[in-house]
Amino acid sequence: MKKFFTFVEDTFNENVIIGLKTNKKKIINDPVFGFITLQSEFIYDLVEHPFLQRLRRIKQLGLSNIVFPGVNHTRFEHAIGAVHLMGMAISSLKMKDVDISDDEAEAVTAAILLHDIGHGPFSHALEHSLVEGISHESLSLMLMEEMNRQFGGRLDMAIQIFKNEYPKKFLHQLVASQLDIDRLDYLRRDSFFSGVTEGTIGSDRIIKMLNVRNDGLVVEYKGIYSIEKFLISRRLMYWQVYLHKTVLSAEQMLVKVLRRAKELMMNGVEVFATPALKVFLQHKITSHCFDQAQFVDGKSLLDLFVELDDSDLILAMKQWRHHDDQILAYLAGAVINRKLFRIKIKSSAFSTETISGLKEQIMRRWAITEDEVHYFLISDSISNYGYISGSDKINILMKDGSVKEINDASDVNISSLLQTVRKYFVCYPKELDVK
Incomplete structure (x- = not known):
């Protein structure tokens, strides 16, 4: 692998020397979200990396196409969709004067792009079969660290965010939490390709209702019904698709x-x-x-x-x-x-x-x-569970400025979603x- 990446690096240097220019701000036509624009040249370089291209050959939902013939989308498509939603989230938060620098925006986008690169064949189906006692998240981190070495430390901040070691904790919540960009993409995408409409969520509205209080993500009260729908949709998708x-x-x-x-x-x-x-x-x-x-x-x-x-x-x-x-x-x-x-x-x-x-x-x-x-x-x-009440909460920003957890803020009885259902x-x- 070292020899291969030496060749890639030499090629990049040669392009600079002879003055070649490559347009890396690509537009991707996605069936779920329409046209997706990669605004960062570095993000494009990550997308072109073999670790990311490998995800084109790994199905998002394992063997689910045995039941749902249209479920042939891959981890690559999910990663690109997550990048798109992350861009929307960053723009929405910035409009509300949340302090996110350009470097932080690029880093959190890189973190969501790379969050699934550690998946093995057929995704979750073989999570602990090829490699015992290690999750795909841990493998993703190993691969991110290898890519960071190859890119000369450009992924330092992305790795900090991924590991929840970066000072702005809300950035990690965008990547991994009970209301993260990962879930907002996969529910929409998996619902679309499976044809199970119960999984359709209002991801756009949820993102526009995001805000930050006390360094934590919150959802403005106007978006509470979209969150209730999100929690119910996730529960239904598990029983109807993921655990069919x-x-x-x-x-x-x-x-x-x-x-x-x-x-x-x-x-x-x-x-x-x-x-x-x-x-x-x-x-x-x-x-x-x-x-x-x-x-x-x-x-x-x-x-x-x-x-x-x-x-x-x-x-x-x-x-x-x-x-x-x-x-x-x-x-x-x-x-x-x-x-x-x-x-x-x-x-x-x-x-x-x-x-x-x-x-x-x-x-x-x-x-x-x-x-x-x-x-x-x-x-x-x-x-299966719909929501776990604890340290990783979904918080609602109330009209009076106070913050309440979703199960306290909602006027709907969501206690059933707090219960783990075992079959x-x-x-x-x-x-x-x-x-």
């Missing part, structure tokens, strides 16, 4: 496919994989490995991670369908051809008798051991034909 039962089944199976391939490879069984994917399947990769800056065949794990995208997994699963291992072949074929496990969801945990009965049927039908049953029987829980599910092959 068929999507849940598919993504649970995808995790099992990867786990089986990894188990086989770590036991010395030959399994097809692209070079980068092979490294993550052959070794147990944890956050400690990244902390120690470990290398494989001359490449750091970070170098190898950014070589991965959805296509690595799709190509691999197409090959795994024909593997001699019946478990790997069955699961890979099921995901590729949408022959998904049946899934049952309810508000209480499934009984031990139900789980035991399913295990016995699976072991008999597929002639597998008890240690292998978990590949065919998945039992777990999911949870339990079990997935198993449809061949069992269990009633």
Whole structure:
């Protein structure tokens, strides 16, 4: 990777020397927000970076297109949309005499642009499968720090904002909070592409109602109904799209496919994989490995991670369908051809008798051991919440100048949104034909 970026830097220098000028203030036609203008040349340079371009090859919603055929948008589109909304937010706050310098505006825009670069293939679906015990936010920070090195420290302030270490705390809230630019984009975008209209929110109005008090973001009282709609829409999108039962089944199976391939490879069984994917399947990769800056065949794990995208997994699963291992072949074929496990969801945990009965049927039908049953029987829980009251609050600026938390300011009973709703599910092959 060092050699590649040396070439890029030399190219930039050569352009300066021979007097070439490049118009970096680009206009992007976005289906959700229309024409988006990149006003900063530095932001354009970040967009052109391979770490950002990689996001074009990672779907925003994993395997959700199995249920919603139009959901094929990527993390790249989401990043560009977030940049657009951040620009609107900065302009709106500046009009209200909130002190944001040009450097701070560029830094917070860079932070929102880069906030998702740490996502692996299929986004959240494989969050802890390829790398154990490390979130995409942590990987994003590692990649931001690497980019900062390449850009000679230009991302120092953006990283401070991202880590909530910059003195103006409201800038971090724009990037990561319960009412951040990230959510304002993904709800609008995911609703648009899925066709689930319940997720449509008034992002423009919310942004125009933003203000700052005591170094914290607040929403002016006139925007309170838009916030209520935002909280309800987010809750509905989780149940209808992000945690849709068929999507849940598919993504649970995808995790099992990867786990089986990894188990086989770590036991010395030959399994097809692209070079980068092979490294993550052959070794147990944890956050400690990244902390120690470990290398494989001359490449750091970070170098190898950014070589991965959805296509690595799709190509691999197409090959795994024909593997001699019946478990790997069955699961890979099921995901590729949408022959998904049946899934049952309810508000209480499934009984031990139900789980035991399913295990016995699976072991008999597929002639597998008890240690292998978990590949065919998945039992777990999911949870969803609309809003968490605490330190990360959504505050409303009242007409008298006081500030109240949304659940105190609203005249609608939103107590149900404060409750975490937990549901339990079990997935198993449809061949069992269990009633």
